[in-house]
Amino acid sequence: MSYIQFLGAAGVVTGSKHLINTGDETGRRGIQVLVDCGLFQGQKEWRERNWQDLPVPAREIDAVILTHAHLDHSGWIPRLVQQGFKGPIYATPPTIDLCGILLPDSGHLQEEDAVFHNRFKTSKHDPALPLYTMAAAQQCLGLFQPVQFEETRTLSDELSFRFVHAAHILGSSMVEVVLSSGGNRSRLLFTGDIGRVRDSEISPGRVLHSGPTENEQCDFLVMESTYGNRQHPHDDPKPELAALIRATVQRGGSVVIPAFAVERTQKLLFMLKELMETDQIPRVPVHADSPMAIKAVQIFLKYSEEFSPETKALIEKYGSPLDWTNFYFDQTQEDSKKINESKYPSIIVSSSGMATGGRVLHHLTQRLPDPRNLVLFIGFQAPGTRGYDIKNGATEIKMFGQMVPVRAQVAALEQFSDHADTPELLEWLRTFREAPKQTYLVHGEPAASSALRDSIAQGLSWDVRVAAYKQKVPIA
Numbered sequence: 478m479s480y481i482q483f484l485g486a487a488g489v490v491t492g493s494k495h496l497i498n499t500g501d502e503t504g505r506r507g508i509q510v511l512v513d514c515g516l517f518q519g520q521k522e523w524r525e526r527n528w529q530d531l532p533v534p535a536r537e538i539d540a541v542i543l544t545h546a547h548l549d550h551s552g553w554i555p556r557l558v559q560q561g562f563k564g565p566i567y568a569t570p571p572t573i574d575l576c577g578i579l580l581p582d583s584g585h586l587q588e589e590d591a592v593f594h595n596r597f598k599t600s601k602h603d604p605a606l607p608l609y610t611m612a613a614a615q616q617c618l619g620l621f622q623p624v625q626f627e628e629t630r631t632l633s634d635e636l637s638f639r640f641v642h643a644a645h646i647l648g649s650s651m652v653e654v655v656l657s658s659g660g661n662r663s664r665l666l667f668t669g670d671i672g673r674v675r676d677s678e679i680s681p682g683r684v685l686h687s688g689p690t691e692n693e694q695c696d697f698l699v700m701e702s703t704y705g706n707r708q709h710p711h712d713d714p715k716p717e718l719a720a721l722i723r724a725t726v727q728r729g730g731s732v733v734i735p736a737f738a739v740e741r742t743q744k745l746l747f748m749l750k751e752l753m754e755t756d757q758i759p760r761v762p763v764h765a766d767s768p769m770a771i772k773a774v775q776i777f778l779k780y781s782e783e784f785s786p787e788t789k790a791l792i793e794k795y796g797s798p799l800d801w802t803n804f805y806f807d808q809t810q811e812d813s814k815k816i817n818e819s820k821y822p823s824i825i826v827s828s829s830g831m832a833t834g835g836r837v838l839h840h841l842t843q844r845l846p847d848p849r850n851l852v853l854f855i856g857f858q859a860p861g862t863r864g865y866d867i868k869n870g871a872t873e874i875k876m877f878g879q880m881v882p883v884r885a886q887v888a889a890l891e892q893f894s895d896h897a898d899t900p901e902l903l904e905w906l907r908t909f910r911e912a913p914k915q916t917y918l919v920h921g922e923p924a925a926s927s928a929l930r931d932s933i934a935q936g937l938s939w940d941v942r943v944a945a946y947k948q949k950v951p952i953a
């Protein structure tokens with residue numbers, strides 16, 4: 478009996494890993510495929526799972542199919558490879574390009590973490606080791622194989638798959654897997670992360686050209702539920718963004734925006750440019766402070782055919798952010814340190830987006846204690862992350878082993894979200910040609926997943942459940 482086993486993103490928003498196994502109890506060896514191979518982030522209890530082995534040996538997994546480049550979907554790949562996985566990793570070309578910068582950067586951050594733990598003896602392990610290194614992450618890039626959207630790839634007699642658009646970030650996809658055995662055919666749809674639906678009015682910050690692919694049909698749906706209990710604001714974020722920046726600059730402060738280097742940062746850079754060109758905010762220096770910043774812009778521009786007409790028009794009008802005066806792409810640590818020496822107001826966009834690591838920690842350490850500054854969140858903050866604590870009113874926060882007081886203004890603009898909210902998710906599900914036999918909700922905090930389960934059960938009368946960690950679901 479084939480089954481799906483949820484090895485991550487069950488009861489939590491990180492660590493996405495779903496195993497498809499077509500073997501059976503008689504010992505017949507089928508094919509084993511992992512859909513996504515993400516890193517657990519946030520609470521220690523979750524992060525410790527990054528160090529645990531999978532229930533099946535990594536060398537026995539035949540392939541990884543990757544929905545998109547975000548680390549909570551891709552960031553465990555180097556670990557899987559270290560443990561003996563040798564198969565192909567299938568992804569869309571933009572996802573492969575993005576993983577090419579994100580995975581080595583993740584390895585770099587893992588190494589920095591280990592150095593920190595060893596210096597301050599904050600780990601029970603001596604010496605503390607990185608989960609994987611930058612070199613290991615670079616090596617596994619050779620296993621990636623490009624698959625275009627809508628192209629069917631056959632991995633065995635039993636299993637084929639194709640990518641369909643998810644409209645979440647550049648290159649993001651859902652994976653439709655077709656299993657055939659003994660004359661039975663089952664279609665499984667793994668949503669990965671689902672972007673905003675096809676309506677630019679209610680998703681003013683969107684970049685990609687279309688919502689998730691409509692009119693889907695499947696027997697088993699494995700669906701994300703990040704915003705299963707929330708509705709995004711519908712208004713244009715630009716006036717509020719402009720007002721926040723103006724007020725901060727007027728009081729002599731700087732704006733720190735923790736943001737993942739890809740997609741949302743580019744969206745924000747174009748918005749800042751537009752606000753400056755229309756004199757809605759002062760022309761203060763803007764720093765995209767990430768070693769990946771330049772490459773991320775290049776990848777973003779390389780795939781501009783994926784974008785919405787609005788984004789295309791902005792690129793046409795303003796060209797490449799790399800050519801804009803007053804916008805700085807800080808590649809090196811030295812560039813990054815120079816920002817801190819500046820006494821004048823500036824806007825600093827730096828990763829990681831949930832303040833779990835990276836250069837943004839230095840900027841926050843320096844600027845959180847000063848009430849003139851503003852810390853602005855534009856992405857989801859998972860519980861257990863510094864970003865979550867700051868956003869939710871913590872008065873002090875631990876950085877580099879020391880408590881830093883939070884006196885800066887803290888604000889959040891949810892309109893930038895790359896995830897559909899509850900009404901949008903339901904709107905998408907209503908386009909299905911028929912109800913899946915079973916729907917499992919993953920990638921959500923327990924409250925969000927169960928609220929979405931109830932909304933789907935009531936609104937569509939579907940058989941829908943919340944997935945549990947390591948739960949096995951038989952596929953007929």
Ligand SMILES: [Zn+2]
Pocket residue numbers: 545547550645670
């Ligand atoms: Zn994502």
